Amino acid sequence: MSTSHIFGRSTAVQPPVAARGDGCYIIDTAGRRYLDGSGGAAVSCLGHSDVEVAAAIKAQVDRIAFAHTGFFTSAPAEELADLLIAHAPKGIERVYFVSGGSEAVEAALKLARQYFLEIGQPRRHRVIARRQSYHGNTLGALAAGGNEWRRAQFAPLLIETSHIDACYEYRGRAEGETPFDYGQRVANQLEAEIERLGPETVMAFVAEPVVGATAGAVPPVEGYFKRIREICDRHGVLLIFDEVMCGMGRTGTLFACEQEDVAPDIVTIAKGLGAGYQPVGAMLCSGEIYGAIAGGSGFFQHGHTYMGHPVAAAAGLAVVKAIIERGLLERVRGQGAKLKEALTGAFGQHAHVGDIRGRGLFMGIELVADRDTRKPFDPGRGIARAIKKAAFEAGLICYPMSGTIDGLNGDHVLIAPPFIIGDEQIGELTGKLGAAFARALGS
16 A cells, blocks of 8 residues: 555554445455454444445435534434433433534533523633543543543643542452442542532533543442532532443443433433444533523524534434334343453453453453552553554454553553444454453463
């Protein structure tokens, strides 16, 4: 292949060309097959060759491809909004379509600010989030996130954001402390930070119900988010759930927060919403927030050219219908249990595996130099990078990351395969990941 003119993710790597998809596999121009064990970045929930989604996209292009939302709405956008609200957490009543996760989070932050202006609380502008979170790469979303590696060089451009500890049981729970008590302890950090900043200045707390890429599929302990909701309610702070990675069925329910029995004021979705067939995301908000805008200025001072794009909405509608009507939520729970069993059987006693965690088809494996002390590998070894390379050479796409603990130390591998993954493919995934571990870890 000649030198590419694409400005890619890395100037040091020229990736192979993806030629076509076949279920859970991507096939390059040389004919090599790669099992997509991470759905790219937890995106390809229906695999890479869904006939019904492709047909929906083609049909919409034949009708109308684009109509600017400053002038028109569209049938697929209206129908997708109706479907999402029918299954959304209690109180969520409106959908604002965008083109991806970062845009969804950016919209959520700006809506939170405008909401408080509309209701006469202009001092509320501060955002609190959690360390080792990731909320996107636009400047507002990056500021909210706690991924130090991604933030560092752009720090002078970012709005000031407070970060409290994540609910990270493997690293944070003290000896003799129950999981519930641990969750209450770290949740109470939110109240302490609100009081430190001044409740009248805090507008929102942002969190991933199940932490994604930065920490590796870390689920909360029981009761943690209920306590978070109580604290937000007490101080009039909006609760924003970022479900860009963990939502749309990935953890076994359409919205990940369903499993916490907690409803947010705003929730963001993307990735699995379009399953990779179109770039689409959404910010959903409560009727109360929408009502404040409608009864006030009547105009959300925000917008993107491609918001509510008819073809993207048609793809999203076909994807969400597929997830619900094909029984894929139940399948995620069933195949997720099998995946966890397979990973535990293969790596549960591995000398360098400290924790296997997650929900549904959203699993993380934390790697350590020493299981007993939980000591991480020296960052200089580049463990995550080595595993990604070895796995890819073996024909497996997975999502390893470094900096799991604090942005510098720690390594994990994120596993998030398509919802259609079969038992045999779970075995293939585990076998190829084992080979990658052996090559990268030397054991």
